[in-house]
Amino acid sequence: MPLYMDVHRNVEGTAKDVAEAHKADLETQEKYGVNYKRYWVDEEDGAVFCLFEAPNKEAGAKVHKEAHGLEADEIFEVQEGA
Template sequence: MPKYIDTHPMGSLTSEQLKQLQKAPKDKFGVTHHDILYNKKENRVYCVLDAPNKEAVASHHKHAGIECEWIREIESTR
């Protein structure tokens, strides 16, 4: 499955909520979290996701009330 990275503000998300999201099963858009990186000081989250396509990533976030600033397809050495 393709991998994507996106970024958006952290907003009111806590580190504990991000950890729970990391463990979540595949959602109705076919998206799973591969990794979630964040910086509270800069109010920034970077999500690395397994998803069928870019639109699924956007829908996954929009369903949670989050608008991604950008979404890029990536490759991994893992």
């Protein structure tokens, strides 16, 4: 299954807020065939990065939209390096 990294910019909130949003993603992901693997938060710059497997990037966007409404600014298909 393809691997994606999304980027959320200008995020207002704390790492705790992002953890709650991620929890909502995990509760919604199965409906769209998505597997959210990890996320990273840069509170200082207001950025969040999410790594997920999905049949396509639109499926990942649908999970975010339904789970909490915080849609990504960009989604990239990526390949994991060693």
